[in-house]
Amino acid sequence: MRFLHTSDWHLGRSFHRVSLLDAQRAFLDHLVDTVRDQRVDAVLVAGDIYDRAVPPLSAVELFDDVLHRLADLGVPAVMTSGNHDSARRLGVGARVMGRAGIHLRTDPADCHRPVLLADPHGDIAVYGLPYLEPALTREEFAADRADHTAVLGAAMDRIRADLAERPDGTRAIVLAHAFVTGAAACDSERDITAGGVEAVPAEIFDGVDYVALGHLHGCQTLTDRVRYSGSPLAYSFSEEHHRKTMWLVDLGPGGTVAAERVDTPVPRALARVRGGLDDLLADPALERHEDSWVEATLTDPFRPHEPMAALARRFPHILSLAFEPEGGDDDPLASYARRLRGRTDQQIAEDFITHVRGSAPAPHESATLRDAFDAVRADTVRTEGA
Numbered sequence: 001m002r003f004l005h006t007s008d009w010h011l012g013r014s015f016h017r018v019s020l021l022d023a024q025r026a027f028l029d030h031l032v033d034t035v036r037d038q039r040v041d042a043v044l045v046a047g048d049i050y051d052r053a054v055p056p057l058s059a060v061e062l063f064d065d066v067l068h069r070l071a072d073l074g075v076p077a078v079m080t081s082g083n084h085d086s087a088r089r090l091g092v093g094a095r096v097m098g099r100a101g102i103h104l105r106t107d108p109a110d111c112h113r114p115v116l117l118a119d120p121h122g123d124i125a126v127y128g129l130p131y132l133e134p135a136l137t138r139e140e141f142a143a144d145r146a147d148h149t150a151v152l153g154a155a156m157d158r159i160r161a162d163l164a165e166r167p168d169g170t171r172a173i174v175l176a177h178a179f180v181t182g183a184a185a186c187d188s189e190r191d192i193t194a195g196g197v198e199a200v201p202a203e204i205f206d207g208v209d210y211v212a213l214g215h216l217h218g219c220q221t222l223t224d225r226v227r228y229s230g231s232p233l234a235y236s237f238s239e240e241h242h243r244k245t246m247w248l249v250d251l252g253p254g255g256t257v258a259a260e261r262v263d264t265p266v267p268r269a270l271a272r273v274r275g276g277l278d279d280l281l282a283d284p285a286l287e288r289h290e291d292s293w294v295e296a297t298l299t300d301p302f303r304p305h306e307p308m309a310a311l312a313r314r315f316p317h318i319l320s321l322a323f324e325p326e327g328g329d330d331d332p333l334a335s336y337a338r339r340l341r342g343r344t345d346q347q348i349a350e351d352f353i354t355h356v357r358g359s360a361p362a363p364h365e366s367a368t369l370r371d372a373f374d375a376v377r378a379d380t381v382r383t384e385g386a
Contacts, residue, residue: 001119003173004040004262005247006031007214008231010084012059013051015293016319020233021058023267027232028066030265031246035075038248038262042117043075046214046229047082047131047177049090067102076101078115081130082177082214083192105175106130108137112158114172121253123170127159127208131177131192131215135374146374148192149200152178160207171255172208177215183228186217188236193344193373202226209255212247219245225257232264237295237320240270268293268317274324277304281314295320345373 011024035043050059070077079102081087091106098104103115105128114125132155134146141154156174163172179185179192181199192198192215202222205211211226217239219230229247234240245261252258271289273280274297280286294315298307303323311318343351349369354360361369 001041001117001124001251002039003042003044003210003212003247003249003251004031004035004038005044005046005212005227005229005249005259006232007046007177007212007229008048008082008217009045010048010051010231010233010235011062012055013235015233015235018293018319020267021062023233023265024059025062026265026267028062031232032066032069032073034246034248034262035070036073040075040248041119042126043070043077043079044126044173044175044212045077045079046175046212047080048084048214048231049079049082050085052084053086053089067097071100071102074101076103076115076117078103078105078126078128078175080104080128080175080177080214081106083131083133083190085131087130103128108132108140108155111155112162114159114162121169121171123167124173124251125163125166125170126173127162127175129155129159129174129176148178148198149204152176152200153204156204156207163207169254171251173210173212173251174205174208175212175214176205178213179215180213180222180226180228182222183213183216183220184218186236186242187238188217188231188234189215191344193346198344210249210251210257212249218242219247219261221259224259227259233267234270237270237272237293240272271295272297273315274299276300277307277310281310286314290315292317294318295322297322297324299324299326301325346370349373 014020049063081090087106091104094104108130111127111129114127117124117126132151134148134151137151138146141151143150143154159174163170179199181201205226209225213228216228217231217235220228227247230244232244234242234244244264246264247259248262250258269292271292272295273286273289277298277300280296294317296311296318308321346369350361350366
């Protein structure tokens with residue numbers, strides 16, 4: 001059976017205030033064409049269909065349109081909610097849509113109830129794991145801790161128990177929205193740290209034939225059976241060198257897996273340029289970026305006069321401008337965002353405490369901070385869902 005694995009559409013998202021609606025429409029057109037031309041048997045979408053809990057109407061219309069087109073092709077789709085989606089909103093009408101072959105999996109309690117497909121080699125059970133916020137799903141799974149490993153591990157135990165009751169030779173696919181150890185993140189993903197940990201080990205998915213992952217925006221192969229599709233479009237300049245693709249996965253007899261990447265349309269190339277203003281305006285090597293979306297970092301010792309206007313004359317699609325004067329991290333003009341880049345909320349708070357009182361937080365204080373951040377994130381999820 002042939003599957004198309006994709007995730008992290010983030011419908012409704014913009015890129016530095018530039019609408020991506022047309023680019024997202026072009027991607028969905030490409031997806032439908034790929035399904036038809038490559039004779040795909042089922043589509044897997046591993047979360048973050050929308051960019052926020054209450055998406056704009058234009059994003060909902062895009063989603064509605066692609067669902068109708070997949071249904072018209074007679075190709076089933078299994079879709080899960082991600083940490084950007086409102087699971088309850090996305091799941092409205094799921095049972096009705098399931099009759100048309102569009103299977104929305106948004107309720108954690110249903111994670112062990114698969115969509116059953118079949119090919120000449122037997123049954124394939126497709127399990128959809130929505131994003132599991134530990135603080136909100138710990139009780140459902142009777143997990144001993146409110147962290148991702150404990151909750152996701154308990155959910156996978158349910159899936160393996162269900163699979164054990166099925167006929168011998170039943171193959172299994174799991175969709176999951178998570179940060180798996182060994183994968184590489186980028187700037188456009190929302191932090192999902194819970195209980196002080198955000199990553200789960202790949203071994204947590206042992207016992208199934210293929211794991212279609214979502215959440216991280218770079219296409220990645222952790223093992224032959226555990227893969228991220230990545231986002232179909234770039235959503236930050238940190239994705240400048242990403243090759244945006246979907247996975248075309250052939251699941252053969254006995255659970256053999258063959259996968260190849262299918263490129264997605266690129267609306268405009270990304271470029272990060274760095275140097276003094278005069279150099280950026282004159283360097284002939286930068287001609288190749290003149291039609292790109294550009295992030296420029298100026299290293300002039302003093303801020304030039306109206307640099308954005310000057311750069312826009314050469315790079316009409318420049319979207320971001322930063323200043324990092326020569327002198328390194330000790331320079332008082334160094335960007336605050338740059339100093340915080342890659343640090344979690346917990347780390348920033350602990351650094352603040354250390355700075356203010358001259359000593360690092362004690363272990364019990366770090367634990368209190370961690371509990372507070374987990375509670376705030378869980379409350380945010382509840383509020384968005386409501």
